[in-house]
Amino acid sequence: MEKVTALIKSGRVDISVGPGARLSCDEERGLFRVDGPATGAERFADALVDARVHGFDAERDVMAVYPHLLRRGIVRKWSNPGVGEADFVPGGLDLTPEFHPVRADGSVEPRIAFLGPPSEGVMYHQIGALRPDKDHHVIRDILCWIHAFMPQEQESPAGGKTTELERDPS
Known part of the structure; x- marks a missing residue:
């Protein structure tokens, strides 16, 4: 968890979307869209890693x-x-x-x-x-x-x- 915390603090990992994130495709931009229903945050990514x-x-x-x-x-x-x-x-x-x-x-x-x-x-x-x-x-x-x-x-x-x-x- 110390490594994950360091990645978050350095800005390499973004957890601002929060719990219960929803994933969709933004076809116009050619990106993934990640929405956080609990936080209201919206982020876009060109690659996703399922690390569960x-x-x-x-x-x-x-x-x-x-x-x-x-x-x-x-x-x-x-x-x-x-x-x-x-x-x-x-x-x-x-x-x-x-x-x-x-x-x-x-x-x-x-x-x-x-x-x-x-x-x-x-x-x-x-x-x-x-x-x-x-x-x-x-x-x-x-x-x-x-x-x-x-x-x-x-x-x-x-x-x-x-x-x-x-x-x-x-």
Whole structure:
């Protein structure tokens, strides 16, 4: 958001049209027209970029697994508490920093982990995180999750390699 704020302050990004913007084509000028019903602002552009992230709502997802997990209380949706207004519930799951879901009763389900769209809201994942030679927090988070999931090889006292599973069969 700091980058977006800097772009707005420098005049490279214009948000003056406000919420609920309406788009039309001004064929005489050969431009797009963007009207702001809440602000009364009108702007013209020769190019538009649709930079929205597709929403995810576990309750309404086409994959039956998410609504089913919600109904069974295995997961719950994340909410950002409102102050003097309703809570904001974008649709993602309530997760711990280790990506485990918080159950409907508030306990944590350590046998399941979620990444990507189901984690939107409480976590923020960016496609740009996958760029080479970047130490992005998303990739560090994923590595933490993988390390918790995968057994790690270690030297045994006898000199051979063992895994955590071989040392602790429980």
